[in-house]
Amino acid sequence: MTRRLLARIALGLLAVGLWPGSAAAYEPPGTAAWLADTVDGHPLPDPASASPADVAAFFAALAPETASDLARRHPGVVGNLDGAPLALRYEANERTAGLPGRQLLAYDPTGDGRIAEVVGDLATAERVAVIVPGVDTTLGNFHTGLGGRQERSPLWQARQVFEAAGDDRLAVIAWLGYDAPENGGLSTMSLIRSDRAESGGESLAGLLDGLALASPQATVTVIGHSYGSTVAAYAAPAFPAQVTDLVALGSPGMDVDTAAELGTNARVWAGLAADDPITNVPDLRVLGLGHGEDPADAEFGALRLDATGNSGHDGYFVPGATVLRGLTAIIESTRSAA
Structure with missing residues (x-):
């Protein structure tokens, strides 16, 4: 029996007793x-x-x-x-x-907390990048990074993108505007379910619509790291025209089989380091559990973001990293669209 079939059976059994429910609307x-x-x-x-x-x-x-x-x-x-x-x-x-x-675009200390912080001048920006983080990201580790690793800090990541671009017409938003899944104990189920991604995608779509109204002159690149890419996938069908690019980094899947099924006119990119542990996640989705095909697989149909030389799940935003250079190139390529 193949590993893929075993994983499918296991997910199916889990789904019988743990059918994903809808997350409550955010207040x-x-x-x-x-x-x-x-x-x-x-x-x-x-x-x-x-x-x-x-x-x-x-x-x-x-x-x-x-x-x-x-x-x-x-x-x-x-x-x-x-x-x-x-x-x-x-x-x-x-x-x-x-x-x-x-420059806090959102702040809510209740529960695990929510926060969005802007690097750069959003009011005058001609290009905007929005970074959507993944599992175990909370208000408490937003600035310091999960486990004290700065590479997992969404704000640190936003600063790396801003500094690497060297563009004073760029603003980067580190956006934790949803309740990210937890990894540990029974909470681990939230990793393979999609309710957090669905509600997060709705919140992300609201942010992007707000940006389109506040900064209509700016093109927008959405960057989803890990489970953040799944969140971005749920926002994709509602992207305003200003969103030109969607980037999935270290993605567990986007709950669709192909980039075309995301239902967006934005260009879709995917990057995955060879030694990223996410490569061990089965490319499956059964009865609402699992997140489907790897966006970095050629069959998915995304544009390839070169991750040669990148290390692990947390190295995509490290200064000098291949992916970071690729990200800035994508963002800056929207100059002609602005």
């Missing part, structure tokens, strides 16, 4: 108080249902002092509300996080 902290408030007797947009365009229109109709007052009274909502003005989100999240001078 920013302070949502109840926000929904109980009004402006001139009119209700505030519901974070669970209002689109980024609805939110942008709401704030555009407010006097500046009224918008600032809302950010002061409801920082947890305004700071995490796609479509709200960038300056207001920065102001609200600085107040909540107590981190002056940081």
Whole structure:
């Protein structure tokens, strides 16, 4: 019996008793108080249902002092509300996080936490890269990296991309806007299920729609590392036109068999180091468990991102790495599209 068949049987047995459920819709902290408030007797947009365009229109109709007052009274909502003005989100999240001078596009300390931080000037950027991290990434290790390894810090990764590009018209967002799966004990099931990726993809799509409204002049490259590539796959069908490229690094799979099935007009790239442990993950998806074909396989149909010389699962953003050079080339190639 082949290893592939054994893995398929095992996944099938797991699926019988552990059918993946849907994750609850994300509610920013302070949502109840926000929904109980009004402006001139009119209700505030519901974070669970209002689109980024609805939110942008709401704030555009407010006097500046009224918008600032809302950010002061409801920082947890305004700071995490796609479509709200960038300056207001920065102001609200600085107040909540107590981190002056940081460009925080999202901040939520509840649970494992959520955070998005911008490197560069997002307001004037002509190119934007969004890095979506994977398993075991939390607010607690966002800056230091999982296990204290800086290579696993999304913010460190964002800084490497920004510095390698050497482009003052680039902004890079390290985006932990979803509840990443955990690796350990029963929580390990979240690794092979897709509910975190589905809900994360919805949140990522909201971020991208908000970016398209705030910075319509900018092209966007989405970079998913590990399970972050699965999250990006679920956002792909809803990518706004500004998203020109989707990059999967060290991916466990994107829950589809081919790049064409992602349903996006963006170019799809995949890079995988030869010694990345993710290569041991079976290319299977059974009854909603597992993540399917390896995007780095030729049959998947993605463009190849050269990973020659890259080491392990955490080496894709190391200065001088082949993949990092390739990433900056992809981002900079969108100059002609801007």
